[in-house]
Amino acid sequence: MKMPIYMDYQATTPVDPRVMEAMLPWFVEKFGNPASRSHAYGWEADAAVTTARKEVANIIGADPREIVFTSGATESDNLAIWGVAQFYRDKGNHIITPTTEHKAVLDTCRHLEAEGFEVTFLPVQANGLLDLATLEAAITPKTILVSVMAVNNEIGVIQPLAEIGRICRKHKVFFHCDAAQGVGKMDLDVNAQNIDLMSISAHKIYGPKGIGALYVRRQPRVRLKPIIHGGGHERGFRSGTLSTPLLVGLGEACRIAGLEMAAEHSRVLALRERLRTGILNRLTHVVVNGDVCSRVAGNLNISFQYVEGESLMMAVKEVAVSSGSACTSASLEPSYVLRALGVSEEMAHTSIRFGLGRFTTEAEVDHVIEIVTRGVNKLREMSPLWEMVQDGIDPHDLQWAAH
Amino acid sequence: MAYNEKVLDHYENPRNVGTLDKQDANVGTGMVGAPACGDVMKLQIRVNDQGIIDDAKFKTFGCGSAIAASSLVTEWVKGKSIDEALAIKNKEIAEELALPPVKIHCSVLAEDAIKSAVADYRSKQKGG
Numbered sequence: 206m207k208m209p210i211y212m213d214y215q216a217t218t219p220v221d222p223r224v225m226e227a228m229l230p231w232f233v234e235k236f237g238n239p240a241s242r243s244h245a246y247g248w249e250a251d252a253a254v255t256t257a258r259k260e261v262a263n264i265i266g267a268d269p270r271e272i273v274f275t276s277g278a279t280e281s282d283n284l285a286i287w288g289v290a291q292f293y294r295d296k297g298n299h300i301i302t303p304t305t306e307h308k309a310v311l312d313t314c315r316h317l318e319a320e321g322f323e324v325t326f327l328p329v330q331a332n333g334l335l336d337l338a339t340l341e342a343a344i345t346p347k348t349i350l351v352s353v354m355a356v357n358n359e360i361g362v363i364q365p366l367a368e369i370g371r372i373c374r375k376h377k378v379f380f381h382c383d384a385a386q387g388v389g390k391m392d393l394d395v396n397a398q399n400i401d402l403m404s405i406s407a408h409k410i411y412g413p414k415g416i417g418a419l420y421v422r423r424q425p426r427v428r429l430k431p432i433i434h435g436g437g438h439e440r441g442f443r444s445g446t447l448s449t450p451l452l453v454g455l456g457e458a459c460r461i462a463g464l465e466m467a468a469e470h471s472r473v474l475a476l477r478e479r480l481r482t483g484i485l486n487r488l489t490h491v492v493v494n495g496d497v498c499s500r501v502a503g504n505l506n507i508s509f510q511y512v513e514g515e516s517l518m519m520a521v522k523e524v525a526v527s528s529g530s531a532c533t534s535a536s537l538e539p540s541y542v543l544r545a546l547g548v549s550e551e552m553a554h555t556s557i558r559f560g561l562g563r564f565t566t567e568a569e570v571d572h573v574i575e576i577v578t579r580g581v582n583k584l585r586e587m588s589p590l591w592e593m594v595q596d597g598i599d600p601h602d603l604q605w606a607a608h
Numbered sequence: 609m610a611y612n613e614k615v616l617d618h619y620e621n622p623r624n625v626g627t628l629d630k631q632d633a634n635v636g637t638g639m640v641g642a643p644a645c646g647d648v649m650k651l652q653i654r655v656n657d658q659g660i661i662d663d664a665k666f667k668t669f670g671c672g673s674a675i676a677a678s679s680l681v682t683e684w685v686k687g688k689s690i691d692e693a694l695a696i697k698n699k700e701i702a703e704e705l706a707l708p709p710v711k712i713h714c715s716v717l718a719e720d721a722i723k724s725a726v727a728d729y730r731s732k733q734k735g736g
Contacts, residue, residue: 511669512669513646513647513669513670513671513674514646515646515671515672516619516670516671516672516674516675519611519619519672550644551643551644551646554646586625587622587625587667587668587669587675588648588667588668588669589639589648589649589650589667589668589669590643590648590669591669592627592650592667600643600648601643605641605642605643605644605648606640606642
């Protein structure tokens, strides 16, 4: 077993060997610029890009002409939100997005706020899901865009996209969906779900880092002001020479994901449930963050009461996981996503995100259950708060001096 | 964050984890910190008839440095008189564990824990 055990598939995924195999000829041998129209080097690269575009379109039920290649989901989010806002600013200046979105969405919205746009940051329910009535009530005649992610990167909850799409279409508001964590892991169909713009990333689906796409609807047409100017590549939405090897990787990753999604979903879900029940059967005072049912198969986010987050990370150092606190050098910042769910600061600090995926094995899951159980028990044995709980005292009932 | 070897050693093999009898007149208990701040230290000392600390135990909810600081302090106070124990300064703890600036509060908390345990012991002695 390779140590530390990798359980951080929401952070990134390894490139699938089949994907790498497909990419390799496009570096040295077939290096042409897909924009070169005058010779065979360009033509073969262009053909490869066309195939990749089809694969990306296929997996979300789109037309290949609606796919704009970008450097990744962060750029796609920026282009979608900023691009729509700037193009339609005469029509309206209001944008709606939940507080639990990825920073690429939230930060772009904050920059637009500084430019005079109005942004409604919608609260979510305790299970992490958006309340549809709250969303609909927030729409005004000035609203031009609603941006809601498919799957949350921290807690894995799946938002009700079709319902959100229906509400947006009814009010003639564009719907942007950051689907970086959803593509290849759940059924996505831009037409069935009325999605107008969708951000896609390759490295979350066993493709290479540094490449992604933005789906931009043609019917009814969505227009964007580009961020990157130049030679007018990608129908003017995104200038810059296309990276054939990275695009071939993205396309192949989408093709494999489309073929294997159903089987992979059941396999990963079974592993996730094995991990969840394994931990819950061995430890008490454990809480799963985010809805358990409307959740992507490969995510489990758990808080362990009465142990401290940083020492917990030390205790589980044989597992590569993410913590609910962004442990920067200066301070422990509890996750804003967990805080938005109403999770206390204390519980947010002791949360761990387990991300499972294509190469996770049952033996790894069993080993992780043992490591986590051992670590939490050890820290609880050492914790004065746990001792109080065993004596029937709730530490929250006591007065504590701040320090 | 990369930890110093001494911190890791105390974290992996904490010394003197446990509990002394709170009701014992010779035992002083100090509890400092707050759960919301991410550190709670409980330090207990037992003082013998000669006025020497002959046992010390701790329990700590906190980061690796907080656990290491409390573990270290239990080692240091053992065999010392009360006044000698009170002379232990956070600076020495921080130096011994090579704590980075963001972890200095762990050593401050450990020093406070000694003071708090001694204060509890003294008030018990006065009361008794």
